[in-house]
Amino acid sequence: xxxxxxxxxxxxxxxxxxxxxxxxxxxxxxxxxxxxxxxxxxxxxxxxxxxxxxxxxxxxxxxxxxxxxxxxxxxxxxxxxxxxxxxxxxxxxxxxxxxxxxxxxxxxxxxxxxxxxxxxxxxxxxxxxxxxxxxxxxxxxxxxxxxxxxxxxxxxxxxxxxxxxxxxxxxxxxxxxxxxxxxxxxxxxxxxxxxxxxxxxxxxxxxxxxxxxxxxxxxxxxxxxxxxxxxxxxxxxxxxxxxxxxxxxxxxxxxxxxxxxxxxxxxxxxxxxxxxxxxxxxxxxxxxxxxxxxxxxxxxxxxxxxxxxxxxxxxxxxxxxxxxxxxxxxxxxxxxxxxxxxxxxxxxxxxxxxxxxxxxxxxxxxxxxxxxxxxxxxxxxxxxxxxxxxxxxxxxxxxxxxxxxxxxxxxxxxxxxxxxxxxxxxxxxxxxxxxxxxxxxxxxxxxxxxxxxxxxxxxxxxxxxxxxxxxxxxxxxxxxxxxxxxxxxxxxxxxx
Numbered sequence: 001x002x003x004x005x006x007x008x009x010x011x012x013x014x015x016x017x018x019x020x021x022x023x024x025x026x027x028x029x030x031x032x033x034x035x036x037x038x039x040x041x042x043x044x045x046x047x048x049x050x051x052x053x054x055x056x057x058x059x060x061x062x063x064x065x066x067x068x069x070x071x072x073x074x075x076x077x078x079x080x081x082x083x084x085x086x087x088x089x090x091x092x093x094x095x096x097x098x099x100x101x102x103x104x105x106x107x108x109x110x111x112x113x114x115x116x117x118x119x120x121x122x123x124x125x126x127x128x129x130x131x132x133x134x135x136x137x138x139x140x141x142x143x144x145x146x147x148x149x150x151x152x153x154x155x156x157x158x159x160x161x162x163x164x165x166x167x168x169x170x171x172x173x174x175x176x177x178x179x180x181x182x183x184x185x186x187x188x189x190x191x192x193x194x195x196x197x198x199x200x201x202x203x204x205x206x207x208x209x210x211x212x213x214x215x216x217x218x219x220x221x222x223x224x225x226x227x228x229x230x231x232x233x234x235x236x237x238x239x240x241x242x243x244x245x246x247x248x249x250x251x252x253x254x255x256x257x258x259x260x261x262x263x264x265x266x267x268x269x270x271x272x273x274x275x276x277x278x279x280x281x282x283x284x285x286x287x288x289x290x291x292x293x294x295x296x297x298x299x300x301x302x303x304x305x306x307x308x309x310x311x312x313x314x315x316x317x318x319x320x321x322x323x324x325x326x327x328x329x330x331x332x333x334x335x336x337x338x339x340x341x342x343x344x345x346x347x348x349x350x351x352x353x354x355x356x357x358x359x360x361x362x363x364x365x366x367x368x369x370x371x372x373x374x375x376x377x378x379x380x381x382x383x384x385x386x387x388x389x390x391x392x393x394x395x396x397x398x399x400x401x402x403x404x405x406x407x408x409x410x411x412x413x414x415x416x417x418x419x420x421x422x423x424x425x426x427x428x429x430x431x432x433x434x435x436x437x438x439x440x441x442x443x444x445x446x447x448x449x450x451x452x453x454x455x456x457x458x459x460x461x462x463x464x465x466x467x468x469x470x471x472x473x474x475x476x477x478x479x480x481x482x483x484x485x486x487x488x489x490x491x492x493x494x495x496x
């Protein structure tokens with residue numbers, strides 16, 4: 001029986017069960033709260049607190065202590081998918097290391113990388129793989145925690161990609177957005193005509209059931225539409241499947257979204273075909289990650305195994321160094337002592353006398369006192385000059401709301417047949433208030449996307465879609481915050 005643990009910022013979720021030829025069978029699901037501050041974005045903040053919580057959960061539920069799979073979502077465990085030539089596992093591992101050497105994964109201090117197979121294309125002679133990279137200390141830290149809790153970790157995986165693969169079969173031929181809410185963390189997964197294109201993680205600030213929450217969700221949907229436009233994806237997205245909310249909460253969200261965009265259909269996510277849950281299928285939206293982790297994973301090199309190999313190599317290198325160091329050190333030390341003793345003994349007395357004479361020289365004492373006074377005065381002058389420079393920089397970088405700003409807004413509206421009305425400008429905040437109107441909502445969305453791409457604005461926000469009394473024109477309030485002006489390079493040099 002497999003045991004899968006998912007750690008969020010607020011809960012520990014456990015699923016027990018096994019993979020089946022057509023999917024997975026979950027025999028038991030349960031969740032327990034994590035102490036506040038124990039885990040943050042997958043990073044352990046309090047090892048002792050987390051260890052005790054895991055131990056208590058296992059004792060309470062009498063779970064198996066071996067072959068435990070850990071699922072986490074964390075920037076410290078990054079995952080990506082790629083196509084690679086069909087090679088042996090050893091050569092594939094070498095291929096992945098070359099691929100990740102110059103990527104963002106190269107920023108890790110001591111990275112370890114594992115991978116698993118998700119498909120093969122014999123005709124193209126390629127294999128589709130997901131590789132996962134983490135800091136070695138990040139992996140060994142979790143191994144130590146589970147060891148202290150009396151458990152043995154089998155694997156560690158990134159939760160977003162495990163869930164994505166679990167949902168791939170159910171997305172065949174469909175254009176659909178999956179949204180998984182875990183506390184205030186929202187994961188968005190996008191498929192177009194059955195092909196995975198996009199995933200992102202964002203923070204949600206509003207509470208479910210409020211209009212503000214609906215606007216945040218719609219903003220994520222709009223971001224995907226902009227992505228589709230930039231990638232020239234012709235499919236139409238309207239289906240949004242939500243996990244992490246109850247049916248009444250999803251119904252409320254759906255109604256709020258319909259007031260913004262009638263083309264979006266939001267519903268509760270359902271388990272893919274072949275999924276069996278002993279506690280009932282209604283539990284699936286709240287246990288997506290641990291249930292997805294029960295699926296059979298064609299793991300060729302786990303992050304856990306890669307970490308152990310890395311530790312073993314470092315140990316071998318350390319042993320060799322330990323053998324060599326005593327002999328090399330002995331000869332070096334003997335040579336240094338032999339060369340130094342003669343010279344040092346002969347010169348020390350003379351150097352000491354010379355230093356004492358210099359320190360006690362009356363002229364030197366007077367010069368030191370003068371230097372101390374000048375240094376203190378220079379410090380005060382530097383503080384005053386630094387404040388003046390910062391004030392000058394702030395004045396020079398303050399945005400200027402001249403007619404060119406209005407013209408840029410007007411020019412952005414013309415290609416999309418959007419009418420605009422510039423309402424006001426607040427000098428204290430650098431905010432323009434604009435009303436945009438058009439018979440077509442998507443035209444307004446594209447106009448707003450163009451505004452967002454302009455470097456003259458630090459932020460562009462929009463709210464309050466409304467339709468005129470005749471039902472023919474949509475209006476929305478757009479708030480544009482001016483960005484500070486960039487200082488010329490010579491001016492920056494003067495300030496610095």
